Amino acid sequence: MQAGEDVLVVGEAAVDGTPRPISWEMLSAARQLADAAGGGVVALFMGSGIADAARRWGTAGADRLLIADDPRLAGNMPLAAAAVLTQAMADAKPGVVLVPGTTAGRDYAPLAAARIGAGLAADCVAFSVDDGVLSATRPVLGGRAVSRVRFPGDGPAMATVRAGSFAKAEPGVSQPEVETLDPALKADDLRVSLEETTPKGAGGSRLDAAEVVVSGGRGLGKPEQFALVEALAEAFGGAVGATRAVVDAGWRPHYEQIGQTGRTVSPRLYVAVGISGAVQHNVGMQGADAIVAINRDPDAPIFKIASFGIVGDLFEVVPALTAEVRNARG
């Protein structure tokens, strides 16, 4: 990365067109890197019917905002998204490109990198610039170790960023130059398009946006006992998550699974109920501001990452906690 080069950062629209929570974190990451390198932040927001949301998002730190608002970009389909990102890169000529490490971002970022022959580091949690060379930190081996990768070559360095790794930027701190990016999509880029979106109740999209997530694990014993988790989540006005053990057992739908092979969430509060704290689960939630663990085993690994630990029987603790939360929230 040369001194003065810009950072191109991508935001991601949820189904309703608003920025996904990670989009605000992306602007923080980009601002930090751009300030370290003496460059600017060029922000790209793409989707269908997203222009107003994009304008507000851009004020959270962008110097220049590219808006690609086109019905063909609905649903963040990878081929079309890769084409728009490549187009934005040709326009902005950035030193670094940051893409959300979401399901969609993990699909289209490598496609765009391959098209222009750029290096890509996936799932990064921190960046630094030393002597003009960008380094990225990324957890490996399911979070048991971290690796540091460097981008010594020319051309843009690309990275996907793990949710929960950076603070959320606030809107209203910058006034970016706003430009429309007309997507130059070819037939090949539209081989996959969104047909329809079917809501799945209080599912995945709610989990992404929730400030409180209450997750349950095998300690609940049987699927009906998840009512305890649901009640606590409802008392907090939060969303329900689950471990893979209970998803694999068919107790809960896969879109609720938190962890390495599920979703990554970064709520203000994460409550782990009857969850042992396997590393594959923890990587999906350790970006939470506070973690409360309820487990009867004092040696459960979850207590190593918990901000507050309650050693006890969840069947006693959770109903009492739910009642307290209801009282406190009126």
Ligand SMILES: Cc1cc2nc3c(=O)[nH]c(=O)nc-3n(C[C@H](O)[C@H](O)[C@H](O)COP(=O)(O)OP(=O)(O)OC[C@H]3O[C@@H](n4cnc5c(N)ncnc54)[C@H](O)[C@@H]3O)c2cc1C
């Ligand atoms: C490649 C790979 C990918 C994986 N991906 C994921 C993933 O994305 N997400 C994920 O969650 N897991 C994932 N796993 C599985 C992971 O390793 C664990 O097996 C799983 O997270 C354990 O789920 P659990 O905590 O619900 O169950 P357990 O490990 O069985 O823990 C149950 C806990 O409940 C406690 N408990 C029992 N009864 C009570 C009670 N009455 N009161 C209080 N506490 C009680 C126990 O002390 C125990 O700690 C993956 C594994 C592999 C190999």
